[in-house]
Each structure stands twice: as structure tokens, then as C-alpha cells.
Amino acid sequence: MLATFLAGVKYGRRQHALEETKLLVLALKKTGTRDPGNQFREYAKGRVYWNTYLYLSSDYASGLAEDFGPVNEIRLGNAEYRKEPVDHELIRKKALLKLQ
DSSP, rough: HHHHHHHHHHHHHHHHHHHHHHHHHHHHHOSSOOOOOOOOHHHHHHHHHHHHHTOOOOOHTTTTTOOOOOHHHHHHHOOOOOSSSHHHOOOOHHHHHHOO
16 A cells, blocks of 8 residues: 555656646747746746656656756746755756756
8 A cells, every 4th residue: 555655646746747847848938928037937947957857757858848048046036946955057957868
């Protein structure tokens, strides 16, 4: 029963990360007159890289995420996308490795 519970938790986290990543990628790719703002754009890039690195396998990530450029920490400001300190560029590089 414990193994089933743990498998369900892992699947749920991956599905949540997948759905969040889909929405954020759409927001980053959207062109038009509405500008979500620099801070949101940097936050969204960080979340896409984080989800891709931590939760999504290569099968899920391919065709979904892409390289949106490095996270600009100045524009990100205090809107940290994770509670623990992270090396933004290292997370980006590891996420992009999954896409190859």
C-alpha cells in the first residue's frame, strides 16, 4: 500500500509540473499587445526550467520546453520561484540537457 501511495504522489507531482509548464510556456510564447511584465517573464522562465529539471522526463519535456534564455535575476527581483536558494544558470543548463 505504501508503494502505491508513493507512486501516486510521484505521478501527481509530475502531472502538476507538466500542466504548470504547459501554461507557462504558452504565456512565454504568446505575442500580442499584452505584456505580462518583465518580472513575471523571468519567474515563468525559472519555473519552466525548474519543472523540466526536477520533475519532467525527457519524453515529457521534449517539444514542450525550450531555451527562453537565462533568468535575469535583476528583473526577477524578490519573486523567487523556489524557496531554497538556487543557481539559476545551473538549473537552466540541466533542464536544457533533458531536451537534447
